[in-house]
Amino acid sequence: MIARLLSGLIDLIQMGRIPVPGLLSPARRQAFRARSWEHAPSGTAPVWFHAASLGELEMLMPLIEDFESGQTGFCVSCFSESGVQGLEKLRGRALFTGLSPRDSEWEPAFRRCGTRVLVVSKYDLWPGAVIAAKKLGIRVVVVNAQARTSLQWISRLFLPEALPDLIFFSNLPSSLGPLKSWFPNARVESGSDPRYERVARRISRPPGDRVITWRQKIAALPGPVGIVGSAWSADLSELLANAERLPGSLVVVPHDLSPPHLDRLRNILESALPGRYLLVDEMGILVELYPVADWAFVGGGFHLGIHSTIEPAVAGLQVICGPRNADRFPEVAELVGAGILTVCPDSGSISEWLKREPWKKKRSVPFLEEKRRAYLRLLESCRAIR
Helix, strand or coil: HHHHHHHHHHHHHHHCCCCCCCCCCCCHHHHHHCCCCHCCCCCCCEEEEEECHHHHHHHHHHHHHHHHHHHCCCEECCCCCCHHHHHHCCCCCEEEEEEEHHHHHHHHHHHHCCEEEEEEEECCCCCCHHHHHHHHCEEEEEECCCCCCCHHHHHHCCCHHCCCCCEECCCCHHHHHHHHHHCCEEEEEECCCCHHHHHHHHHHCCHHHHHHHHHHHHHHHCCCEEEEEEECCCHHEEEEEEEECCCEEEEEEEEECCHHHHHHHHHHHHCCCCCCCEEECCCCCHHHHHHHHHHHEEECCCCCCCCCCCCHCCCCCCEEECCCCCHHHHHHHHHCCCEEEEECHHHHHHHHHHHHHHHHHCCHHHHHHHHHHHHHHHHHHHHHHC
């Protein structure tokens, strides 16, 4: 009863009756209703992928691609507006791509699409989806599962026998125990973080003309070449505090491409590294540029919080970043433990790191090979439960 009441409350939020920052306004959500599951073409899609937002959808993309290559019909949904950008790329490939059904509508959506397996990311499991999955005998797979409060609440809302067939794959040892405790009837296994696979595939694909042009410019710079990904001015200030000790050249890929921010970065670089830098004023190609650099600095750690450390790590680079929010991302601890990432609290520690000439260190091939094997184990497990 409580679960159904909560599901009704979530309905009101999705309908805009209860405004929540970061979600679609009622008018915009209504505009996307034309692409709802009710308008999906006839067909069968035994697998339904659901993500909270664009980041989680990107994480699921390797699984989506592999199920697609196996000619398995599927649906894809996101809860928040940010996912719409990624959903557009899947239109025509899936039976349905769009915002997730209202929480009370999961059952008719599953029935229409013939869903047999629901795959969600991290902890984005909703009461209405749980109720519908139990009723229809749908297996629920949580990929990259994390023992967050939202999953604990699901375990408290439902008696164990009222839950569907649940399978958790987690790459976090610290999450395995709590998940087993919260869901005693579920299957809980160690599993890969598919983001490593997602980045590896992007890097391995033939580059487009835009990427080739930038790579040629980078190749013309004196080495070693460091790349600052998702850079902010505060990051550059710390990195270039001792610019005279910085060898080679610097490629800077800003997080914010607004003219004022580009001007600030350009002024900093021109003052500290005249003739030894390249400012990339283009979005969406950072991952493809990392492989042609010699070392990497991930931005945000001296601003609002660090950005993706997985991307340069998969490119085989030694990586540094600032300290802001470093403790919030489990992959940071993993990469530090693997000897790939160094968290530098200040400009002095950055200088010390550079003195060790990290670009001469062998690339982390064993680490990346194990990530690939872990993803393949996850994929086979997901295929086997159909």
